[in-house]
Amino acid sequence: MxxxxxxxxxxxxxxxxxxxxxxxxxxxxxxxxxxxxxxxxxxxxxxxxxxxxxxxxxxxxxxxxxxxxxxxxxxxxxxxxxxxxxxxxxxxxxxxxxxxxxxxxxxxxxxxxNPVPVRDWEEAHLINAAINVHADDPAFGYRFIADELNAGDKPVASERRIWRLCSANGILSVIHRKRVGGRKAGPPVHDDLLERDFSAAAPDTKWVTDITEHPTGEGKLYLCAIKDLHSNRIVGYSIDGRMKASLAVTALAHAVALRSPSGTVVHSDRGSQFRSRKFVSTLHANGLNGSMGRVGACGDNAAMESFFALLQKNVLNRKRWETRQELRLAITTWIERTYHRRRRQKALGKLTPIEFETINNMALAA
Incomplete structure (x- = not known):
């Protein structure tokens, strides 16, 4: 109330x-x-x-x-x-x-x-200077850019710092080729039986093999070749548009059909094609011994790399190849006509591989 x-x-x-x-x-x-x-x-x-x-x-x-x-x-x-x-x-x-x-x-x-630290301010000026140097000559990589920036009396920044800034901002040389990261190589299925000894006292005792690729207007073309270390002759090869295990198996079957070897050591890298079950089975079926080098050690297969370097310089890089068939014909012609029969090698006493094998076969027969 x-x-x-x-x-x-x-x-x-x-x-x-x-x-x-x-x-x-x-x-x-x-x-x-x-x-x-x-x-x-x-x-x-x-x-x-x-x-x-x-x-x-x-x-x-x-x-x-x-x-x-x-x-x-x-x-x-x-x-x-x-x-x-x-x-x-x-x-x-x-x-x-x-x-x-x-x-x-x-x-x-x-x-x-302090929203802009002193270090960030300095690096912003370094990036601008690097861009200006690279614009003057696009072929300059980070080493040349660092040399230009440190050309004065007082060094501006270390080469490592310039590399980091150029890499983060895409300041690359026009001739820079980006590395394509692949999967980690698997474990070896064979031991290294050559140990970088690329000499052979007799034919068909040591073979080396590898795979190379080259782009064409229709896509990449892959070559798997097998080289006899006694005469440096390519005893077998296979060319295909896909890099499968069958590429290496076909090259090995070609070499076996041509040479009929026994107990030959076949050395390669740790590529998946050479570690495949088909390739290993083909080795064992023909009485061949597999051998593999280390990961990332190109010197373990230097004899095959030297042949691919010659092929790259004499065939692959000479022109732009429009079709796979055109490049396939050029590779086959260069191997069979030029490399085997016309290119003399100092390691063979200035003889071609065919001449060297012919002379040695006659000596062995005698």
Missing amino acids: SIVSVRRCFATKSVNKSRGSPHRWLKKADEEDDLKTRAAKEESAELREAKKRIKLLEQEAEVTRRAVAYLSRDNQPKMMFPLVLDLAADGVPVAVTCRVLNFSKQAFYKWKS
Whole structure:
């Protein structure tokens, strides 16, 4: 009951005007008013707390949404601090953004006081200088660029630092050829029986083999060749548009059909074609002994690499080959006519491989 109600009761004389009644009614009215006021205050506090919580959740959701969009751009940022500034400009507190992105406010304010470190500033100038040097001569790699930048009295930066900056910003020589990373070579299926001894006292005692490739207008063409270390003759080869195990197996079958060897050591690298089950089975079926060099040691198969270097210089690099058939014919012609019958070798006493074998076969027959 409110004070107004009490007064109305007194005015209409509808209540008992005993001595203690007004005080009791006034006290009861005050208690009712206090309960309503307290309930209203509690409800208002809960409402304010709920609104505050909803606003905080909306800010956190906005931080997450903007962070995902910020990181999905093509130019990946090195840090998230610029995003904190953008969100702060839109009314999102720094503390909320730092908590959602999981870094401290101290780190952000430290970056804000010095957003561009001295080292980054120096490297930006080095990158610009490297770009200018490379623009003058696109054939310059990082070594020449470092020499140009350090040509003054005081060195500007180390060669290693210039390499890192050029590599990160794509400042490469126009004659640079990107290395194509392949799968790690598997374990050898044979021991190294040659150990870089590429001399052979008799024919068909030591063979070396490898695979090379060359692009054409129709795609790559692969050559697997087998070389006899006694006369340096190519005793078998196979040419195909795909580098499969059958490429090496066909070359080996060609050599076996031509020479009919027995106990010959066939040395190769650790390519998957030479470790395949078909190639190993062909070796064992014809009484041949497999041999393999180490990973990444081209010197272990230097005799075959020298032949491919000659082929590269005399055939592959002479022109642009439009079709696989055109290049196949050129390779076959060069091997059978030029390399075997016309190209004299000092290691053979200035004889061709065919002449060397003919003379030695006549001596053996005699």
